[in-house]
Amino acid sequence: MLMDVRAVRRTGLQPVSFSLAAGEGLAVSGPSGCGKSLMLRAIADLDPNQGEVCLDGALRSAMAAPAWRRLVGYVPAEPGWWADTVGQHFSDWPAAAELAARLGLPLDAGDWPMTRPSSGERLRLALVRALMNRPRVLLLDEPTAALDAASVTRVEDLIAENLRAGLAVVWVSHDPAQVTRVARRRLRWDGEGFREEAGA
């Protein structure tokens, strides 16, 4: 197993456990407020939480938090930006630009002021930013929520390609069709907790 999540919990989040192999996609679905985003934040260790997560047998608690977050990347539904231009958010924009271009962004987007990209463009830029860290696991919170159909396909294709290369993905999505496209396994809220659905 690549990642092992054992009874991770916090206020507002029932204990959740699952494991993921390299190259595996896990879709998470449930109504608003059931704790999907809290779960991703807890796994990324952004909020105080109990439980343990292992990556390749290494305990999260034994690892410095910044190192953990480079291995287990998280892209929230509303990604944040701290600098003035798009390119300043990347340590190597020319390399990132190639990935961004595959998601339909122009190569000169690095020079854009941060006021320019639309929310859909920001989501794609955040995905590229997270991928540039070369994480082993990617936690995605509605990464295609504000995208047009063509961009959705591009994002799904890029993630599928990374899955084939061994990345594991936890993908929160409201769209049942997308869930079946991007992941073979499913974690669903059953009213009391997240349960894995058998055989999709």
Next chain:
Amino acid sequence: MSGYIALSAGDLALASVLVLCNAALSLRWQLGLERKLLVAAARMVLQLSLMGWVLVKLFAWVSPWATLLAALTMVGFAGHEAASRQQRPMSGGWSYGLGTLSMFLAAALVTIFALTGALRPDPWYDPRYAIPLLGMILGNTMTGIGLGLNGLTTGLVNRRAAIEARLMLGHDRRSALAPVTREALVSAMMPIINTMSASGVVALPGMMTGQILGGVPPAQAVKYQILILFLIGGGTGLGALAAVMGGVYRLTDDRHRLRLDRLLSRS
């Protein structure tokens, strides 16, 4: 030329007419300031009179313990003032604690530095020097620390998404919080930087004015003022740095998380 013009209660009453005029204007234009203004003016009169009385006693005793007690009381009040100016105070009294502790450290360090270095009264704790010096340093350090902590907490709240974005990418807490930390320190230091740049050109600082009015030769008053501004600048910088860095550690944790849950929730 060492005489000064003594003031009577009538002189003060005459000057207070200006503040009363302001209060009347506030009433007339419904600015809602009159209460605050009058309460602050009354506090000022009461507190200064009390301080005058305390100073008379302290100067008579020249006791290190009485001086220390007066100094600690002043620090306590300054901490309270700095904490009460916070829009988003930390929970559990941390704003007061951090503010008071860093103010105490900075003001004590700078005051003792001045008393043993430049001024050297005998004894060094002579309240005639120690208390006014501490008062001036505290007043400015208090403003700096209050502004610094307020800049830190409001900056963290307003830029939470940007900071967490960096934490998510594996930046450590120091680099993720660096822009907000820097701005908080700049806002803490801005008043004293402005005072230093403007003094002599635009403003004659209060202490120098006071000394000149009291009959001290201007050249000496200027030297005192320069000394005081150096001390205030040093004290404000040290105090604000201690308070803001303490705040950075309190509002993050060793797992490099942003801990805004340690701010009081707005009721």
